[in-house]
Amino acid sequence: MNNINIAETNQNSKKSRITKAANYDSVIKTKQLTKKYGDQRVVNSVNLHVKKGRIYGLLGRNGAGKTTIMKMILGLTPITSGQVDVFGQNIKGHEKSIYPHIGAIIETPGFYPNLTGTENLEIFAKLRELNSPNAVKNALEVVGLPYKDKKLFSKYSLGMKQRLGIANAILHNPELLILDEPTNGLDPIGIAEMRDFIKNLSVLHEKTILISSHILSEISLLADDIGILHRGVLLEESSMSELERKNSKYILMQVSDVQKAALILAKQFNIKNYALKDNHTLHIYDTALDVGEINKALVTQNITVFSSGLCEDTLEDYFKKITGGKGIA
Numbered sequence: 001m002n003n004i005n006i007a008e009t010n011q012n013s014k015k016s017r018i019t020k021a022a023n024y025d026s027v028i029k030t031k032q033l034t035k036k037y038g039d040q041r042v043v044n045s046v047n048l049h050v051k052k053g054r055i056y057g058l059l060g061r062n063g064a065g066k067t068t069i070m071k072m073i074l075g076l077t078p079i080t081s082g083q084v085d086v087f088g089q090n091i092k093g094h095e096k097s098i099y100p101h102i103g104a105i106i107e108t109p110g111f112y113p114n115l116t117g118t119e120n121l122e123i124f125a126k127l128r129e130l131n132s133p134n135a136v137k138n139a140l141e142v143v144g145l146p147y148k149d150k151k152l153f154s155k156y157s158l159g160m161k162q163r164l165g166i167a168n169a170i171l172h173n174p175e176l177l178i179l180d181e182p183t184n185g186l187d188p189i190g191i192a193e194m195r196d197f198i199k200n201l202s203v204l205h206e207k208t209i210l211i212s213s214h215i216l217s218e219i220s221l222l223a224d225d226i227g228i229l230h231r232g233v234l235l236e237e238s239s240m241s242e243l244e245r246k247n248s249k250y251i252l253m254q255v256s257d258v259q260k261a262a263l264i265l266a267k268q269f270n271i272k273n274y275a276l277k278d279n280h281t282l283h284i285y286d287t288a289l290d291v292g293e294i295n296k297a298l299v300t301q302n303i304t305v306f307s308s309g310l311c312e313d314t315l316e317d318y319f320k321k322i323t324g325g326k327g328i329a
């Protein structure tokens, strides 16, 4: 008996359970996770932490390594080195007890084009030996697709196909969902709808969700936590609220002599929270100050003020900075 002892999921109850014996702070935790293809290290010592009940957005450009990380978590490609813990346990050797509690979409799921959505899901339900009569109906309801509809999969729009993919991933009511770019190819309204029901899965159905994307604006609207992956390296991992705080407002001043200006700020205005950006630029992070008063003080002490004003870095600026100027999307 393994020590996480995950309780059997019950399709009729919205909540699946993990026994109290399970003691972990992250539903997914990777330790120095590494993948090499030949000499290329496409995932490099990644320590990822996906917390229970939260939506974790893995953000990275094309080729950053997002799908490879997800595949390693799901055992779809071998791990070169490092470890993946799911529900507090190393997946190695415990695949059989862990994987039934994960739902995933990695690349396009293989549905039969000449069958309806309901028929397709019924096949998957049989394959997974689900004995709940309502599993298919419930899953379709969650993603907003009709049950027993006559439309064949081949006639589905891309958005409907994506929804059916998610319905398939939640068929067995798993605690954890791993969704690789589920909004790929959708139009803006489709993206917004997908975002809403992924949020619902988290809030109403208490799923823990790992989702990948290369679109910053999309992830920032959806995720509670974010990991920024760049060329296989996890550059940053933090909560969205923390990231937003980091990108707080500041007063930007361009002056003839920053050193002298800084002295005046410190002495006359008791300002300590500032940064000298270059010979002429400084950022003051105390935005409640009277910029007019500061300008006046500097000018009267023979410092030329080229410009001054309130600024706000966007998340985009921030990502550009930490990914070495390239940005994410």
Ligand SMILES: Nc1ncnc2c1ncn2[C@@H]1O[C@H](COP(=O)(O)OP(=O)(O)OP(=O)(O)O)[C@@H](O)[C@H]1O
Pocket (backbone or CB within 6 Å): 037, 042, 060, 061, 062, 063, 064, 065, 066, 067, 068, 069, 214
């Ligand atoms: N089977 C493979 N053999 C060799 N290299 C591979 C293989 N699969 C992926 N790679 C390489 O690993 C790197 C990461 O690929 P991966 O698919 O994980 O990126 P991604 O972040 O998911 O990109 P995208 O946004 O395009 O989906 C890429 O350089 C890719 O070419």
Ligand SMILES: [Mg+2]
Pocket (backbone or CB within 6 Å): 066, 067, 068, 180
């Ligand atoms: Mg990918």
